[in-house]
Amino acid sequence: MTARIGVVTFPGSLDDRDTQRAIRLAGAEPVALWHKDKDLKQVDAVVLPGGFSYGDYLRAGAISRFSPVMETVIEQAKSGMPVLGICNGFQVLTEAHLLPGAMLGNNHLHFICRDQKLRVENAETAWTADYESGQEIHVPLKNMDGRYVADERTLDMLEAEGRVAFRYVDFNPNGSLRDIAGITNEAGNVVGLMPHPEHAVEPLIGSGRTDGLPFFTSILKKLVNA
Amino acid sequence: MSRTPLDTVEHAAGTPDVELPWAELGLKKDEYERVVEILGRRPTGAELAMYSVMWSEHCSYKSSKVHLRQFGEKAPQSDALLVGIGENAGVVDVGQGYAVTFKVESHNHPSYVEPYQGAATGVGGIVRDIIAMGARPVAVVDPLRFGAADHPDTKRVLPGVVAGIGGYGNCLGLPNIGGEVVFDACYQGNPLVNAGAIGVMRHEDIHLAKASGTGNKVILYGARTGGDGIGGASILASETFDDAKPSKRPAVQVGDPFQEKLLIECTLEAFAEKLVVGIQDLGAAGLSCATSELASNGSGGMRVTLDDVPLRDSTLSPEEILMSESQERMCAVVEPEKVDRFLEICDKWDVIATVIGEVTDGDRLEIFWHGGKIVDVDPRTVAHDGPVYERPYARPSWQDALQADDANKLPRPATGEELKDQVLRLVSSPNQASKSWITSQYDHFVQGNTVLAQPEDSGMIRIDEETGLGVAIATDGNGRYTKLDPYTGAQLALAEAYRNVATTGAKPLAVSDCLNFGSPEDPAVMWQFAEAIRGLADGCLQLGTPVTGGNVSLYNQTGEAAIHPTPVVAVLGVIDDVARRTPVAFQEEGQLLYLLGDTREEFGGSAWSQVVHDHLGGLPPKVDLERERLLAEILISASRDGMVDSAHDLSDGGLVQAVVESALLGGKGARLVVPDGLDAFTFLFSESAGRAVVAVPRSEELRFNDMCGARGLPVTRIGVVDGDAVEVQGEFTLPLAELRTAHEGTIPALLA
Numbered sequence: 006m007t008a009r010i011g012v013v014t015f016p017g018s019l020d021d022r023d024t025q026r027a028i029r030l031a032g033a034e035p036v037a038l039w040h041k042d043k044d045l046k047q048v049d050a051v052v053l054p055g056g057f058s059y060g061d062y063l064r065a066g067a068i069s070r071f072s073p074v075m076e077t078v079i080e081q082a083k084s085g086m087p088v089l090g091i092c093n094g095f096q097v098l099t100e101a102h103l104l105p106g107a108m109l110g111n112n113h114l115h116f117i118c119r120d121q122k123l124r125v126e127n128a129e130t131a132w133t134a135d136y137e138s139g140q141e142i143h144v145p146l147k148n149m150d151g152r153y154v155a156d157e158r159t160l161d162m163l164e165a166e167g168r169v170a171f172r173y174v175d176f177n178p179n180g181s182l183r184d185i186a187g188i189t190n191e192a193g194n195v196v197g198l199m200p201h202p203e204h205a206v207e208p209l210i211g212s213g214r215t216d217g218l219p220f221f222t223s224i225l226k227k228l229v230n231a
Numbered sequence: 232m233s234r235t236p237l238d239t240v241e242h243a244a245g246t247p248d249v250e251l252p253w254a255e256l257g258l259k260k261d262e263y264e265r266v267v268e269i270l271g272r273r274p275t276g277a278e279l280a281m282y283s284v285m286w287s288e289h290c291s292y293k294s295s296k297v298h299l300r301q302f303g304e305k306a307p308q309s310d311a312l313l314v315g316i317g318e319n320a321g322v323v324d325v326g327q328g329y330a331v332t333f334k335v336e337s338h339n340h341p342s343y344v345e346p347y348q349g350a351a352t353g354v355g356g357i358v359r360d361i362i363a364m365g366a367r368p369v370a371v372v373d374p375l376r377f378g379a380a381d382h383p384d385t386k387r388v389l390p391g392v393v394a395g396i397g398g399y400g401n402c403l404g405l406p407n408i409g410g411e412v413v414f415d416a417c418y419q420g421n422p423l424v425n426a427g428a429i430g431v432m433r434h435e436d437i438h439l440a441k442a443s444g445t446g447n448k449v450i451l452y453g454a455r456t457g458g459d460g461i462g463g464a465s466i467l468a469s470e471t472f473d474d475a476k477p478s479k480r481p482a483v484q485v486g487d488p489f490q491e492k493l494l495i496e497c498t499l500e501a502f503a504e505k506l507v508v509g510i511q512d513l514g515a516a517g518l519s520c521a522t523s524e525l526a527s528n529g530s531g532g533m534r535v536t537l538d539d540v541p542l543r544d545s546t547l548s549p550e551e552i553l554m555s556e557s558q559e560r561m562c563a564v565v566e567p568e569k570v571d572r573f574l575e576i577c578d579k580w581d582v583i584a585t586v587i588g589e590v591t592d593g594d595r596l597e598i599f600w601h602g603g604k605i606v607d608v609d610p611r612t613v614a615h616d617g618p619v620y621e622r623p624y625a626r627p628s629w630q631d632a633l634q635a636d637d638a639n640k641l642p643r644p645a646t647g648e649e650l651k652d653q654v655l656r657l658v659s660s661p662n663q664a665s666k667s668w669i670t671s672q673y674d675h676f677v678q679g680n681t682v683l684a685q686p687e688d689s690g691m692i693r694i695d696e697e698t699g700l701g702v703a704i705a706t707d708g709n710g711r712y713t714k715l716d717p718y719t720g721a722q723l724a725l726a727e728a729y730r731n732v733a734t735t736g737a738k739p740l741a742v743s744d745c746l747n748f749g750s751p752e753d754p755a756v757m758w759q760f761a762e763a764i765r766g767l768a769d770g771c772l773q774l775g776t777p778v779t780g781g782n783v784s785l786y787n788q789t790g791e792a793a794i795h796p797t798p799v800v801a802v803l804g805v806i807d808d809v810a811r812r813t814p815v816a817f818q819e820e821g822q823l824l825y826l827l828g829d830t831r832e833e834f835g836g837s838a839w840s841q842v843v844h845d846h847l848g849g850l851p852p853k854v855d856l857e858r859e860r861l862l863a864e865i866l867i868s869a870s871r872d873g874m875v876d877s878a879h880d881l882s883d884g885g886l887v888q889a890v891v892e893s894a895l896l897g898g899k900g901a902r903l904v905v906p907d908g909l910d911a912f913t914f915l916f917s918e919s920a921g922r923a924v925v926a927v928p929r930s931e932e933l934r935f936n937d938m939c940g941a942r943g944l945p946v947t948r949i950g951v952v953d954g955d956a957v958e959v960q961g962e963f964t965l966p967l968a969e970l971r972t973a974h975e976g977t978i979p980a981l982l983a
Binding site: 055116210211 | 394580677696983
């Protein structure tokens with residue numbers, strides 16, 4: 006048996022097809038979900054992909070959190086369904102308060118696209134179990150609003166509870182506080198990060214590495230073994 | 232412009248003496264008289280609006296047409312060409328049932344006036360051209376040229392242009408995989424912002440811009456029509472900048488990439504359900520262009536009710552609606568029984584769609600407003616029968632003196648230390664320095680099919696996941712070479728793009744071009760233009776790569792000073808399996824470095840002459856297209872059979888520039904030996920064409936040499952991939968760290 010993993014397409018989603026491909030390459034079954042549809046088609050997990058959901062003219066992810074599909078995603082995430090937010094998906098998760106903190110414009114005020122070095126800080130979430138804690142990986146990063154911020158108390162809490170999932174290594178590309186690239190919720194089922202693991206799943210394409218594939222094999226194993 | 236009473240056709244016929252603002256709209260007196268002659272009466276205000284934008288230089292190619300014909304007359308036989316010049320973009324067969332469409336366009340004038348929006352809408356426009364052919368856009372490229380890197384205004388224009396390209400393209404989800412960034416004082420008041428796009432479709436999905444089938448509906452969909460970009464094609468893109476005239480800022484359009492993304496998705500969905508008979512995007516000249524082109528390319532006429540056009544501003548006059556260049560709009564012709572489904576798809580994507588007219592059985596384009604007929608024309612006279620000028624041209628009086636000012640006679644470095652110093656100056660000069668500060672503002676990963684992106688020799692995209700079929704594209708141009716000799720310069724641009732595609736392992740198939748020149752009213756500029764086209768057409772014939780389409784941008788001049796003539800050539804290639812692609816970066820220490828081709832003392836127009844001597848004179852490098860073809864065949868074979876692990880074409884900056892780039896990208900140095908018969912300076916800095924450097928694994932050395940020998944390509948062993956420095960034996964050693972600082976520090980220091 007395999008697992009069905011939904012990928013939400015908002016009208017301005019860009020990496021939805023890539024995410025479906027990554028899920029397929031990992032051996033799971035990708036299921037397309039539409040933003041106007043509350044029905045999650047009985048998927049076992051959901052990925053919110055990168056892009057500019059509704060144009061992001063207001064604030065990245067600010068409108069998407071109110072979309073019909075997010076109503077169900079929020080509800081199910083709270084009862085334990087694994088959800089991964091990549092880039093714009095991460096922004097949506099913070100706007101939806103499934104993850105704490107917020108994303109501001111990059112401190113250098115430019116869009117930045119680069120192959121980014123990360124350290125896996127928490128290898129126990131639903132989406133990171135195939136990594137080892139402390140493992141260093143390279144995953145493409147590309148965004149305009151990637152500067153993770155939260156108040157000091159929240160940052161201390163995230164660190165104390167081991168909820169910083171990824172940190173930027175060698176170079177902080179956007180001014181994120183405490184080099185945070187990705188975080189998880191308390192239960193470990195909801196994970197958000199700015200870099201794009203779906204762009205690092207084939208040796209020939211993009212960055213030419215497959216460091217992102219374990220995101221998708223992690224969730225597959227978890228769902229199949231559940 | 233609105234007058235009372237409404238200026239209908241009837242009213243116009245009855246009031247022959249009403250003065251119309253034809254001069255303000257950019258028409259010449261004889262052109263206006265020709266309109267009157269065609270119609271047999273004075274035009275209505277709406278008709279005048281249409282003729283003025285469609286007969287502009289930008290839309291009608293009136294100065295360039297007589298020369299552009301050569302691309303058709305000299306077109307090589309090619310089985311690959313599915314759709315040629317004249318449509319929104321050319322279409323090329325790349326095998327396995329796939330077709331690829333690609334095109335490069337200019338958005339030069341708007342990008343100087345308003346850099347962010349000018350560049351952004353340039354991307355938007357070229358992408359709509361690609362969708363209008365029925366293809367899903369898969370990549371964009373951006374050849375850019377700016378004034379001197381250290382000029383204060385460059386700091387205004389460049390960051391805006393780059394942010395605009397990124398802001399729009401990134402939001403559309405199109406990987407930006409190539410292009411160029413060139414600085415030269417000649418572009419100070421006239422930056423060149425060219426934008427290219429590639430799209431992929433199945434053969435059976437090719438769509439054309441024509442309205443056929445009486446009773447079929449004309450649907451306008453996408454953004455509402457506003458007051459932006461009115462006269463963009465006529466009064467902005469077709470005139471020289473002049474301080475004395477009022478600001479042309481309102482003639483620049485404003486882009487909304489999110490709307491364009493919706494337009495892409497809903498158009499592709501409508502194509503997939505075969506709902507579309509004909510389609511046209513609204514770019515330059517807006518509705519005037521879309522209605523007249525659709526109607527004149529189809530079998531019947533067309534009737535349009537302008538009151539049905541959704542407006543952003545309800546006070547717009549019919550003339551303004553016809554001239555508006557509001558972005559993110561398209562026009563489709565749909566059979567009546569399929570209209571509901573078409574509208575449903577638009578609704579799914581929240582795209583406004585409105586039936587504004589229908590195809591008629593006549594041969595007239597009729598447009599109504601408030602119940603009155605305000606346009607009644609033969610659409611061909613608007614879209615195709617514009618004026619054609621045989622502009623006078625003459626070889627400029629200064630050309631001989633320029634060519635006599637021989638760059639080969641400039642003082643050369645005499646010692647290893649001087650060579651080293653000039654290498655550092657070269658690789659850190661703005662034109663030769665790393666452009667990653669710019670290209671890192673573009674998404675090159677999206678869609679998950681990018682095999683190669685800048686700074687590789689060509690961008691490469693996988694188009695079939697199962698078979699690995701891919702396409703490559705390179706764009707090149709060299710205004711300095713072209714100024715020295717326009718015929719040769721255009722061929723060098725072609726040769727370089729062709730070589731760049733082959734260097735990555737792809738077979739060159741077809742050409743698109745963007746021809747950037749000064750004012751056609753200057754005989755010297757017209758001569759440059761005529762010579763460049765002759766060179767390009769002859770070159771394409773010889774290389775067997777047809778020109779599939781392109782764009783002409785004239786009036787790139789401020790006052791008397793024209794830009795260097797700058798034909799930018801895009802070559803599209805195909806590769807059977809992207810796994811066989813050849814990258815620029817050195818892969819493994821110990822691999823042998825070979826120089827392919829002949830090196831001569833050729834420094835005219837070279838990067839060295841510019842960086843070290845601030846000199847432009849002499850003759851550009853010689854072109855040997857048969858040699859280019861042979862070199863390409865060798866590079867493609869070597870890539871396919873795994874004989875080379877990295878390759879880099881040699882062009883501006885010569886061999887040393889190429890080796891430094893390969894070394895820095897691979898993080899591995901090189902030890903070079905100056906070959907017999909060459910001096911170190913010529914070896915390192917010459918810009919002879921038809922050359923490449925390849926790294927060959929030792930196990931392949933014999934086979935590779937045999938192949939080159941058997942086919943008669945000169946091949947010289949010049950060194951080995953090794954260490955963490957670029958060393959030229961007996962001359963100098965430059966550590967990679969020092970080269971990296973020099974090469975990568977320049978652009979951020981100037982612009983960040």
